[in-house]
Amino acid sequence: MRTAVVLFTRDLRLHDNPALAAACANAEQVVPLFVFDPALAGRSPNRDRFLHQSVADLRAVLRDRGSDLVLRQGDPVAETIRLAGEVGAEGVALAADVSRYAKRRERRLTEEGERHRLSVRLFPGLTIVDPGALKPGGGDHYRVFSPYHRSWQATKWRDQIGLPKKRPLPSGVDVGRLPDEPAGESPGAVPGGETAARRRLRGWVGNVERYDDLHNDLAGDGTSRLSPYLRFGCLSPLEVAHAALARPAADPFVRQLCWRDFYYQVAQAFPEIGRKAYRRGATESWQGDDAAFDRWAEGRTGVPIVDAGMHQLRREGWMHNRARLVTASYLTKDLGVDWRRGLGEFGRWLLDGDLPNNAGNWQWTAGTGNDTRPYRRFNPERQRERYDPDGEYVARYS
Known part of the structure; x- marks a missing residue:
């Protein structure tokens, strides 16, 4: 393949990024793309700012490697197809996700790709174990954590991927301007980006053996505080798990990463998780105070x-x-x-x-x-x- 587009969504990193690595391994030229989607903006000023910082950091890291991050605003499907046509791309790669919005975006992108004779491939990377990989007998997903945890521990994880090969942008691509950073609401919020995320991981992972004793201590604050970076994919959860497991007594912390995977497989099977009661027969009688x-x-x-x-x-x-x-x-x-x-x-x-x-x-x-x-x-x-x-x-x- 001569040229491929990589659409970044919630995998804003270079390390252990299967979609980016596959594109760099199979195409002569790779066009990294991020689309600021107005349908997702404005829900949280804090996350809008964190996202902007993460995108800015991703662009800086790519530029250090002789590439760049193409930035667009609008419908991510339309912008991806348009850019693919401009650069003569033959394929698009992106990370699979579980929300209803993400699934609809994937479906639309695949359909538009077929119309434009463009190969669209989805890759893992948002979780350690793919949300649909583990299923109990007679069910489409695990409803209880403990049996899921046992199955999760027993399964073989995918191989961790290093930094991708360096690939140039096609000449003449308009990379677009980074918008002004939005104002968040929380003055004490941590900064976004893979650089800050990896610095946080390196600084904290040496304390993982104390996690079981300290993670409930409110004043001691012995938690990793890596969750914002995992949410935006500034860190790979697989890399975090491996970094922790290289230390003694890491199982209690890694169990929390399993909880994260557990809820992803629940959300994939029950996309109404943010709107409707999950438990069958749950009685809901709430006060409107x-x-x-x-x-x-x-x-x-x-x-x-x-x-x-x-x-x-x-x-x-x-x-x-x-x-x-x-x-x-x-x-x-x-x-x-x-x-x-x-x-x-x-x-x-x-x-x-x-x-x-x-x-x-x-x-x-x-x-x-x-x-x-x-x-x-x-x-x-x-x-x-x-x-x-x-x-x-x-x-x-x-």
Whole structure:
């Protein structure tokens, strides 16, 4: 193949990028492309800024390797087909995804590719194990985590891919201008991009053996904070898993990466996960108390650990996982507010807010999802006593 286009979506990296690597291995010229899609903009100022930073970093890294990132704005299918025609491309490569929007984009791109005699290929890379690869007997996906985890551990992972071969752009390509960086809402948000992601991974992975002891310590903050980079594909989850497993006692952390894969296979099988109750027979009777919801969202409930979690969310665009459980449980189980409203509020602020994990965890906490104990409740005071006994977390985010 002489020329191929690589459409970047949520795989904004060079390392372990199967779509990019395949294009560079099989084409003489490769055109990396990112399309700013107005249909996806404006949902979260924090994520808009993080995305912009990640795209800017990807362009800089590609330029360092003698290439570039072509930037367009509009419908990604139309822009990809148009660019392929301009450069005489014979194929398009992109990473497969699981959301309804992504599936529709893939289907439309494949159909348009056929019309224009253009080969369109999908590649793995958003998860460690492909969402449809593991299926229980008699079912299309795993509904319970533990058996999925056992199957996930037993399966052979794909091989990790190094940096792709260097491939030039065709001459005369208009690479486009990077738009101005949008303003986010959280002043303490981490910067986006593969460069920042790899720096964070290198700095944290030496502590992975302490993860099991520290990841629930709210004040200690022993979590990796890699989730925003995984959400945008600035890091490969497979590379993160391998980096962790090269250290002792990494299984508890890698188990969390398995949870991420688990929700991706749930979302692929149940694309309504952000709108409808997943658990069959789940009873939903929610209160429409707008004032209570507003107090929760703004961190004014008067419950210290709940308010601290919501303050952290707004300040950093991120929240400690233990605080996520407590705040979500309080909204749904104590205030009786619909989990979808909490999902939307988290979706506005979280840098790592994606459909599979954000919706999956909200449904788990609300008792409508994959939790085998749907009536569990996280008592805020007991959680504070256990995971913030000295009040450091509450004081930090008061």
